Amino acid sequence: MTRADDLTESTLVDYIAGQRWYASKGREVAHAAVVDCAELPGAVIAMVEVRFPEGTHDTYQLVAGQFLDGLAEPSVARELVQRVRAGIAQRTRGDGMIDFQSVEGFAGVGAELASARMIESEQSNTSVVFDDELILKVYRRLEAGINPELEMLRFLVERGFENVPALHGWYAYQGRPAESTLGILQEFVAGGLDGWELALDELSEAPDRFLGRLRRLGEVTGTMHTVLASDQSDPNFAPEEPSLEALGLLTATIDEEIARAFIDLPDDVEALEPIRARGEEVRERLRQRTYSGAAGRTVRDHGDFHLGQTLWADGDWVILDFEGEPARSLAERRRKRSPLRDVAGMLRSFAYAASAVEYLRGTEAPHGWEERARSEFLGGYLQSVDPSIVPPGSEAFDKLLSVFELEKAVYELRYELNMRPDWLPIPVAGILRILEEEPVTT
Numbered sequence: 001m002t003r004a005d006d007l008t009e010s011t012l013v014d015y016i017a018g019q020r021w022y023a024s025k026g027r028e029v030a031h032a033a034v035v036d037c038a039e040l041p042g043a044v045i046a047m048v049e050v051r052f053p054e055g056t057h058d059t060y061q062l063v064a065g066q067f068l069d070g071l072a073e074p075s076v077a078r079e080l081v082q083r084v085r086a087g088i089a090q091r092t093r094g095d096g097m098i099d100f101q102s103v104e105g106f107a108g109v110g111a112e113l114a115s116a117r118m119i120e121s122e123q124s125n126t127s128v129v130f131d132d133e134l135i136l137k138v139y140r141r142l143e144a145g146i147n148p149e150l151e152m153l154r155f156l157v158e159r160g161f162e163n164v165p166a167l168h169g170w171y172a173y174q175g176r177p178a179e180s181t182l183g184i185l186q187e188f189v190a191g192g193l194d195g196w197e198l199a200l201d202e203l204s205e206a207p208d209r210f211l212g213r214l215r216r217l218g219e220v221t222g223t224m225h226t227v228l229a230s231d232q233s234d235p236n237f238a239p240e241e242p243s244l245e246a247l248g249l250l251t252a253t254i255d256e257e258i259a260r261a262f263i264d265l266p267d268d269v270e271a272l273e274p275i276r277a278r279g280e281e282v283r284e285r286l287r288q289r290t291y292s293g294a295a296g297r298t299v300r301d302h303g304d305f306h307l308g309q310t311l312w313a314d315g316d317w318v319i320l321d322f323e324g325e326p327a328r329s330l331a332e333r334r335r336k337r338s339p340l341r342d343v344a345g346m347l348r349s350f351a352y353a354a355s356a357v358e359y360l361r362g363t364e365a366p367h368g369w370e371e372r373a374r375s376e377f378l379g380g381y382l383q384s385v386d387p388s389i390v391p392p393g394s395e396a397f398d399k400l401l402s403v404f405e406l407e408k409a410v411y412e413l414r415y416e417l418n419m420r421p422d423w424l425p426i427p428v429a430g431i432l433r434i435l436e437e438e439p440v441t442t
Contacts, residue, residue, distance in 0.1 A: 002064035004037045004044050004093065012048055015068045016060055020123045021140040023326070027052055035059070035177050036094035040083070042066075043076045045090075045098060045182070047142065047173060059142045061182055063126075071138060074116035077128040081113060081136055084169035084185045096175020098182070103157075106168040124326045134168065135188040143330040144178030151334070152228075152300065152322040153184070155237060161227045163220045164319055165189055189318055192311030199307050199353040204361040207369055213312065214350075214373055218380025220317045221305075221346065225339040226386040229299040239297040239389055240336055246298075251290045254407045258283050261410050266417070271424040275431050285434055286406060289399045296390040296400070298336035303328075305342040306349035339389055340397070343381060344404035347374055348412065348430060355426045406434050 012032040016022050030053045037046040046062040062068070065076035083090070083100040090098045112131070119127040119135075126138045139147060153167045166187040173180050195217075202210035229239040262279030265272050275282070302309070303324030311318040324333030350373040354365040391397045409430035416423045 002044055002066065002068060002070070004034060004039060004046065007034050007037075007044075007046055007048070007062070007064070009033060011068070012050075012062075016048065016050060016062070019140075021125060022060075023124070023141050024050070024052070024058060036092045036096050036173075036175060038090045038092040038098050040079055040090060043070055043079050047177065047180075049177065059177060059180075060140050061138065061142055063138060071126050071128055072118055077116050077130070077136060078113050080138075080171065080183070081130065081134065081185060084136075084171055087169075092173075092175060094175055096173060098171060098173055100169070100171045102169040103167055106166070124323075129188050132188055132190040134185060135165070136183060136185050138183040139181060141326075142173075142178075142180040142182070144180060145330050145334070146172075147181035147184075148300075148303070148324055148330070148333045149322040150181050150184050151236065152302075153186070155231075155234075155300075156224070156227055159227050159230060161224060163224065163317055164322075189311050189313050192313035192318060195307035195310030195312060195317070196349070196353070198312050199350075200357050200361055203353060203357040203365050203369070204363045207366050211369070211372055211376055213317075214376035215380035217310065217317050217346075218377040218382075219384040220319065220380075221342065221377075222381040222384030224319060225299060225301070225342070225389060226384065228301070229297070229339075229386055229389045236334070237300050239299045242295055242298050242338070247290075247295060251286065251403070254403065254410070255283055255286055257407065258286065258410050261414050264414070264417075269417075269421065269424065271421070271428060275428055275435075278435065281435060282406070282410075282431060285437075286403065289403045289406075295396070296338060296340070296392075297388065299339055299389055300334075301337050301339055301342045302345075303333055303337075303342075305345040307346070307353060308349075338400060338404070339385070340391075340401045341404045341407075343378070344401055344408050346377060347401075347405060348408045350374060350377070351430055352426055355429070356423070359423070402434060402437070405430065409434070 009032050013029050016032065017029060029050055031051040033049055034046045035049045037044055042065055044064045046064065048060045048062050049057050050060060051057040063076060064070040065073040067073065070076040085102050086100070087102045088100050092098060114131055116128050116130050119129060125140055128136045130136070150170050153164060156164055157167050168185040168187065170184045171182045173182055199210055228237060232238045258279065262282070265276055302319065302322060304321065309319060309321045311320060350370050354370040357363055357365055391400050409427045412427035413431065416427055
């Protein structure tokens with residue numbers, strides 16, 4: 001078995017730098033060390049600090065058993081689950097504590113844990129599924145404070161929102177270097193169909209069938225936002241009126257992102273020609289949409305909302321992964337924002353599906369499919385969302401929504417430039433769509 005004393009600096013650097021969940025690939029590591037750890041029967045949970053030459057650092061959770069990749073060993077993963085269900089706390093070497101907590105009523109779920117399998121597709125975290133009943137998500141890169149996924153799930157489940165997997169428990173570190181959420185235990189949605197894959201499959205085979213599901217997705221999203229805005233007594237969730245300063249900062253931030261994206265456009269990529277010289281025009285469209293009137297309220301939101309964060313199961317939608325965008329800090333991910341930022345993310349996901357079906361399935365989306373998808377989703381959303389948290393009236397609603405769609409399309413532009421140049425036509429088309437809309441009068 002791996003012991004805490006076996007985790008030498010060279011061992012840590014070689015192992016962590018080679019993992020998919022390591023967030024700083026390509027950066028030189030100046031130092032790595034265990035800052036605290038707990039030894040369980042057959043396992044070690046270690047908080048590892050990775051330092052970089054410029055003086056910054058990241059902290060990662062390492063779970064080891066017979067091997068460094070302990071979560072691949074069913075006995076190690078089972079030990080974590082059993083401790084969550086039993087609510088057993090564990091002292092660490094550094095006089096800290098790992099606190100295992102079970103949600104009332106779930107201690108006996110999946111009692112046998114006969115089989116355990118890791119989900120191979122994850123990147124920023126590691127998840128293990130037990131008997132298609134439970135799923136343990138282990139957070140790798142740690143930050144001080146409660147993880148927004150745990151915070152959001154507890155809030156939603158306690159208030160009766162049924163379109164998320166039930167939360168069964170969690171475990172967290174208390175001590176130095178910082179208090180952090182280490183992992184959560186949830187219901188596993190057996191037989192759930194990934195929303196993104198379902199969209200591509202049905203666009204290929206029965207595009208109207210998928211459109212028929214989108215009004216319900218809009219209703220679920222609107223209900224989620226309504227529930228998130230329902231408790232005035234909880235300062236972490238109570239909806240707020242956005243200040244003029246906050247609105248100005250939002251616009252300035254997006255404007256800066258646009259300027260930076262267009263400055264960095266390479267000269268030799270043909271897909272960029274339709275927008276190459278139009279950066280100032282894009283910024284002007286943003287300024288036209290800067291909302292000076294009522295903008296609704298800011299609430300806690302999903303933070304990274306798209307079809308890939310949904311499942312279709314038993315005739316309804318389930319929403320997953322409330323961590324927010326992994327590249328943002330924990331404080332940013334917990335910040336209250338307009339709920340229309342989530343709406344814009346989902347609308348952009350429809351645009352991606354309508355184009356990606358040709359790349360990935362070799363077929364074209366029917367003419368007008370994206371527009372119909374938008375209409376169905378927005379119809380359901382407006383029917384179910386608390387009207388006090390969104391801008392009043394269709395003009396103000398559309399104007400603010402287009403600001404967030406523009407922000408998302410510019411983010412996509414930079415992402416595809418770096419990761420999938422063949423997909424550049426998708427964000428380019430999204431930016432052109434906004435440029436071609438009638439100017440907004442104020």
